[in-house]
Every structure is written in structure tokens, then in C-alpha cells.
Amino acid sequence: MNILFSSDDNYAYHLMVSIKSILIFNDKCISFYVFDLGISTENKNIILQMINSSKSNIVFIPVDVNDFRRFPKNIGYILLATYARLKAVDYLPSDVNKIIYLDIDTLVFDDLTPLWETNIENYGVAACFDSFVEYEIPEHKYTISLSSQHYYFNAGVMIFNLDIWREIDVFNSSLDWLKKHGEKAIYQDQDILNGIFEDNVYYLDCRFNFMPNQLERIRRYQSGKLVVLNNIEKTTMPVAISHFCGPEKPWHSNCHHFKMHYYYNLLSKIKAVKGDKLPISLFIRSVIRDFKRKLKYKIY
16 A cells, blocks of 8 residues: 655654654555655654554655645645645655655545545546535636636545546646646635546545545534535545644644544654643543534534
8 A cells, every 4th residue: 555645744644644643543554755845853853753663664755845835825824735646656656656745734444445445446536525616606617717617626635647647747747737727726726626627537535535524514414404415425424534624724723623632642652752732621622523523414
């Protein structure tokens, strides 16, 4: 199994927590790759200690952020580092043909083998439907010239078929896309990837990229406030990956997303890190909130 992250030093602690969550639920050998945009030696050593105590291995691949200065940065909490994946075939070893990509604001709660074994031989990417963009700002995909038949996907959890990426030259295709639509793009490389892979995406069960808006739609459906859920929104429980997309992150005390308290549990298990602790009142509140979601809305 191959897993890819992209990070700078400011987000290194969050990278550690995400990796830790994977290692807890996955005991197989995993080859981790990190596109490294300036992670300190100290933080890399902490990550190496975590990896060395498992069956897995990790490679830090230096990336020059200046390679992506020409790309737009429209949202403050989305790093330029995310653009590095557009050059994945240039940075990764040539014998890597398939890889899972995860944003660093993800937490894993289950074995990722079913995700890894998804057959995408005939697709460039696999990803999950993004109900926020599709239903809350439906005009956006038309603004960037996506077909009405295309289901906009979220790029925080993906599988890349790198053979196809090499065939279509994703990085240069991205530059071409930006020339046509760059001024209208809001969600940075997520918009680019939707444009490039509009007819070349396999849609995953949303349990592999469980986002706040999907939680809200399930809650509304279960309470009778939403008539129907689209088949593309299928979310089999239990949740495998929680994705804290949007401005509220688990390291923010105002975060109300699914299992945000688990972030602090994991951070406390990384002995070399002296991170902030979640106040006990907020921890209990988060646990109770998730218990109610399970009891009332079957979200767990």
C-alpha cells in the first residue's frame, strides 16, 4: 500500500497525527511518501521514530514551493503545498503506479485495505462526491465549465492511477486548464483535478472521506428534513476517514466535526510532541456529541 501526503513545517504536527491514526488501524507494510516543503529535521525525526516502530517505511521528497508560485492561492487554510501532487509523477519513483493521497487534516479510523484494493485500472482517479459544492454552491461547477452530468468530487482523499497520470501529463494539463479557467477557480487544485478528470473518476463510498456537510445531510435525512440522499452520497458505516475540510480543524477549540477529540488522543500518544491538550469540558462535549449522532442518526 502506498500513501502520499504533502506538508510544510507549520503543519508537521498534524501530519504526524494523521500518520499515527493510519498506523493504529493498519498493521500491514505501508510505503509512505511525503512531499516535503520545508519540514524541519527535528519533526522528520519524530515521524521516522513513529514509522520505525511499525512495519512501514517513509520517504521525504523535497519539493520547492517556488514551482507553484504561479498557481492561485484563494483560500487561506489551503496550503500551496497541496499543488505539489500535480507533479506526483515527477517526484515519485517510476515504479509507483498507484497511490492513496490524503490531506493532512484527515483522521483514519479503520483498515484502509478496502480503499487500497479499489480497482481503478480504467480511471485516472478515485474520489468521493463533494455534497457542499454540488448542493450549496451549484453554480460553481458551471462557472469552471464542468458538465451538469459531472458530480464534483472532493480532492482531500483520492487514489491516483499514476499510469494514466503519466499518459495525460497532469502537470502540464493543469497549466493548460489554468489558462482557461484560472480566474474563476476557487478551490485551487481541487477545481483543476475536477476539470482534468471530469470523465475519468471512480466515485468512492463517502465513508472514505466523511466531511462536515455530508454529516449534516445525513442528519437532516434521518430527521425527515431532507427527502432523499443521492446514491453518489452513499456512506457506509463505520466511517473510515474523517476529513476536517473547511476552516474548522480538529486543533481548533470551536471544531464540532465528527470525532474531533480523537485528534488530541493521538497527539498525546506521540511522546516527542508537547502539543496543546483539549480542555476536559470540550473533550467530554465532543464525545457526547458523537454518541448522540450514533444513537439518533446512526453516524459512527
